[in-house]
Amino acid sequence: MRIKAVALRILNQIRHDKRTVGIIVVAPLLILTIVYFILDSGDSGYDIGIIKAPDHFVETLEDNEDVDVKVSYYDSALAEKAIKDGEITAAIYIPDNENDLADYTDIEVLIDGTDASKASRIKALITVAAAEAIKKDIPVPVSFAEPEIETDYIYGSDDWSLFDNYGAPMIGIIIFFLVFLIAGINFLGERTSGTLQKLLSTPIRRGEIITGYALGFSVLAVLQSSIVTFFVIYVLKMPLEGSIWLVLIVNLVTAMCALTLGMLLSTLANSEFQMVQFIPLVILPQIFLCGLFELSGGWEIAGYFMPLYYTTDALTEVMLHGNGLSEIYIDLIILVSLSTVFMAANSLLLKKQRSV
Amino acid sequence: MENCIRLDNINKSFGKKQVLFDVSLKIPKGCIFGLLGPSGCGKTTSVKIMAGILKQDSGSAYIMGGLMPDLSLMAQMGYMAQSAALYPTLSAYENLKFFGSVYGFKGHVLVERIDKVTDLVGLTHELKKTVSAYSEGMKQRLSLAIALLPDPKVLLLDEPTVGIDPVLRKSIWKELYYLSDQGVTILVTTHVMDEAGKCHRLAMMREGVFLAEGTPSEIIEKSGAKTIEDAFIYFGRGGGSDED
Numbered sequence: 001m002r003i004k005a006v007a008l009r010i011l012n013q014i015r016h017d018k019r020t021v022g023i024i025v026v027a028p029l030l031i032l033t034i035v036y037f038i039l040d041s042g043d044s045g046y047d048i049g050i051i052k053a054p055d056h057f058v059e060t061l062e063d064n065e066d067v068d069v070k071v072s073y074y075d076s077a078l079a080e081k082a083i084k085d086g087e088i089t090a091a092i093y094i095p096d097n098e099n100d101l102a103d104y105t106d107i108e109v110l111i112d113g114t115d116a117s118k119a120s121r122i123k124a125l126i127t128v129a130a131a132e133a134i135k136k137d138i139p140v141p142v143s144f145a146e147p148e149i150e151t152d153y154i155y156g157s158d159d160w161s162l163f164d165n166y167g168a169p170m171i172g173i174i175i176f177f178l179v180f181l182i183a184g185i186n187f188l189g190e191r192t193s194g195t196l197q198k199l200l201s202t203p204i205r206r207g208e209i210i211t212g213y214a215l216g217f218s219v220l221a222v223l224q225s226s227i228v229t230f231f232v233i234y235v236l237k238m239p240l241e242g243s244i245w246l247v248l249i250v251n252l253v254t255a256m257c258a259l260t261l262g263m264l265l266s267t268l269a270n271s272e273f274q275m276v277q278f279i280p281l282v283i284l285p286q287i288f289l290c291g292l293f294e295l296s297g298g299w300e301i302a303g304y305f306m307p308l309y310y311t312t313d314a315l316t317e318v319m320l321h322g323n324g325l326s327e328i329y330i331d332l333i334i335l336v337s338l339s340t341v342f343m344a345a346n347s348l349l350l351k352k353q354r355s356v
Numbered sequence: 357m358e359n360c361i362r363l364d365n366i367n368k369s370f371g372k373k374q375v376l377f378d379v380s381l382k383i384p385k386g387c388i389f390g391l392l393g394p395s396g397c398g399k400t401t402s403v404k405i406m407a408g409i410l411k412q413d414s415g416s417a418y419i420m421g422g423l424m425p426d427l428s429l430m431a432q433m434g435y436m437a438q439s440a441a442l443y444p445t446l447s448a449y450e451n452l453k454f455f456g457s458v459y460g461f462k463g464h465v466l467v468e469r470i471d472k473v474t475d476l477v478g479l480t481h482e483l484k485k486t487v488s489a490y491s492e493g494m495k496q497r498l499s500l501a502i503a504l505l506p507d508p509k510v511l512l513l514d515e516p517t518v519g520i521d522p523v524l525r526k527s528i529w530k531e532l533y534y535l536s537d538q539g540v541t542i543l544v545t546t547h548v549m550d551e552a553g554k555c556h557r558l559a560m561m562r563e564g565v566f567l568a569e570g571t572p573s574e575i576i577e578k579s580g581a582k583t584i585e586d587a588f589i590y591f592g593r594g595g596g597s598d599e600d
Contacts, residue, residue, distance in 0.1 A: 005457035009443070009450070016445040016486070198441035200409045202458045202506075203431035354409055356425050 002204050006212025010186070011219060020182060024220060028174045028228045035170055036236045046122055049074040049082055049091035054102040057094065057133040064125060083112050090122045094130075104130045155321050156239075167238045168319045169292040171228055172311035175251055176258040177283050179224070183217050184262030184275050192271070197353070206350040210343050214260060221255030241322025250318065250328065253335045254311040260342035261307070267349050291316070310334045359418075360385040360510060360541035361406060366415035368401055375401050377564045379415070383543060383557070388536050390555030390572075391545040392588065398564040399545040400438055403514050406543065407435040419510055431459060434508035438515050440495035444488040448479060448498050451487060452505065459506040473501040476531055478524060492519040500528065511535065511542040517551060529554055549585045558584075560591055567591035 014020055045068030050058055062069050074082055079091035090111040097103035109126060113119040156164070190196040199209060229247050232238045240247070265282065269275045289299060290308035303309040314331035317323040361383040368376040375398045383389045391399050404410035405417050408425030417424040419433065442451050452474070456466045474480050477497040487495065496519050503511060511532075517525045532542055536556070544555060552558050553572045560567040560575070568575050568591045572584060579587035 001460070001462075002458055005454055009446070009454045012450055012454075013443060013445050193444070194437050194439050194441035195443060197404075197409050198435065198437055198455075198502075199458065201407045201430060201433070201435035201437075202455065203427040203460070204458050205427070353411070354425050355411060356408075356427055 002208045003212040003215060006209060007216035010213060010216025014220060024178060024182065024224050025227055027178060028224065029231050031174055032170060032228070032232055032236065039166055045070060046125070047088040048122065049079050049088040051076045051079050051091055051093040053092050053094040054133065056136055057102065057129055060132040061125065061129040069125065079110055083110055089118065092126060104134050164239050166292060167232060168315040169290060169312040171232060171251065172254050172308055172315050173287055173290065175225060175228060175255050176308055176311065179217070179221055179255045179258040180262040180283065183259035184266040185272050187213060187263040188266040188269055188272065188275055200354045206347045206354070210263070210347050213263060214256065214343060217259045218256055221252055221259065225251030225255055238319065240319050242318035242324060246318045246325065246328065247315065250311060250314040250332070253332055256339045257307045257335045260339045264342045264346045267346065307335060307338050358385045359383065360420055361543060362418040363402065363406070364416045366405060366412045366417065368405065368412050375564050379566060381559060381566065383541060385541050386536050386539045388532055388542045388544065388556045390552045390558045391543060391561060392547065392552040392558055393561035394547055397561045399561055400514055403512050403543065403545060407433065407512050431506060432509045434503035434506055434511045436499045436503035436513045436516055440499045442487045442495060442498060445486065447484055447486050448490070449483040451498065452502060455502045456505050469505055469507070473504040476504060477501045493521060496520055497524065509540060511540055513542065513544045515545055549583070549588070552584050560588055562592055
């Protein structure tokens with residue numbers, strides 16, 4: 001009854017606050033769309049300059065069926081400038097040997113190594129093209145045992161982009177981040193405006209305040225998780241191997257965890273600004289350790305202490321691996337337990353003000 | 357007479373600064389009791405301890421014979437904080453409805469209570485407005501209305517008439533007298549001397565101790581001064597303070 005009153009009040013407050021509603025609804029969609037375009041278009045093509053190379057080498061380079069390679073010819077003097085200007089990423093020089101044939105053992109490559117992974121992909125492209133070209137150069141047909149790889153994807157498929165890989169954890173991160181901030185700042189406002197004290201002077205129990213808050217914000221969390229989930233799956237066409245309902249449940253549990261943690265930490269802050277200071281302390285480490293990036297042993301253990309680690313794991317299992325509840329129930333249990341612990345701790349902290 | 361509010365040897369410090377020194381107080385039932393003193397003297401701290409929303413370091417607070425804090429006692433108490441503790445993004449009606457349901461009212465009883473208290477503070481026609489659009493005086497009146505919502509047996513009002521115009525102030529005092537006739541015990545803090553004179557009984561407070569306590573006329577008489585203000589200065593010196 002009192003819990004319901006608190007929850008309804010929260011919803012009323014949010015309803016009146018159009019900005020917060022906007023941020024909850026629009027911000028995640030905006031961020032995810034940007035991330036989608038960045039990660040999805042990252043591998044679109046390579047601009048490679050040719051200073052000197054035999055035609056059949058250039059043809060093999062251009063004919064790559066997986067990536068789009070654009071080739072242009074440069075004078076050796078201008079190639080370096082073209083790389084510095086960003087016109088091309090690499091320039092290739094293949095000298096002739098004493099027989100006036102291309103000497104593939106002495107290929108010189110100028111490369112922009114700013115993006116290390118891009119540079120190494122280009123180097124691989126050049127190596128493959130050179131190997132192909134050598135085969136054609138050899139006049140006598142030699143019987144090669146041509147390697148043939150047949151790929152069976154256990155998870156994923158050959159048309160998955162980088163976004164499809166990073167997208168799942170991103171959903172969790174964005175929901176966690178926004179709910180954490182909004183719930184934390186809201187509860188902080190309750191303290192700084194004196195309404196929490198006023199509320200404590202009524203016969204409401206401490207637990208009822210916390211539970212009411214959690215309930216009110218979880219309605220908001222349902223709204224946000226649904227919007228985000230439907231958006232990434234139906235608009236951004238992220239692969240969804242498992243059930244959409246499980247995705248929703250994971251997102252909701254994540255939001256619960258974020259809101260209870262936000263409320264708890266807001267008791268340590270004295271102003272909205274101090275609440276924002278928790279972003280580098282609480283949010284950023286979680287982003288790095290949640291499993292979005294591959295971690296070495298020790299750091300992976302650190303990830304076990306991050307709520308987002310379990311969200312990432314659960315979302316990956318459901319969305320990318322197509323697994324069901326049996327693979328993620330431990331993640332869910334951990335997230336729900338963490339939320340309960342955060343709520344209990346918050347209720348205990350209120351005890352400093354009123355012992356009943 | 358039966359004591360409705362009782363403080364026994366209360367000490368309270370914030371960090372290293374002690375704000376209440378072994379404070380004891382007895383307020384009889386149905387009395388309008390004024391707590392008079394400059395800002396920072398410990399008035400608000402005392403009221404919060406009575407209201408059960410601040411823990412004293414030592415000593416006990418009793419309301420209607422029961423040890424505070426106690427939820428069943430709190431259900432019969434109205435507390436009005438010094439700064440209007442309202443939800444600014446909500447309408448006045450939504451504020452009232454929320455606190456009303458926290459006190460356990462619902463349905464038509466809740467609506468009746470809201471009608472009653474808003475009529476009392478003259479806000480009946482302003483209820484749809486968002487609180488952030490309210491003037492300071494209106495916020496103060498709304499806070500008072502919320503304190504009156506539970507039909508309290510004990511009212512704790514921390515500077516209730518700050519920012520309220522004289523006409524309304526008069527009508528609020530009229531209501532306080534009415535409530536006190538009904539047996540409601542009312543504690544009012546103030547730093548306005550002429551308001552102190554309207555209380556049945558008065559305690560003068562300074563730097564965490566009570567200087568004097570009695571009816572306004574008793575206090576004036578004891579000090580040999582003509583006004584409450586002079587009496588306050590007299591007791592302030594007599595209390596061994598270092599004021600020149």
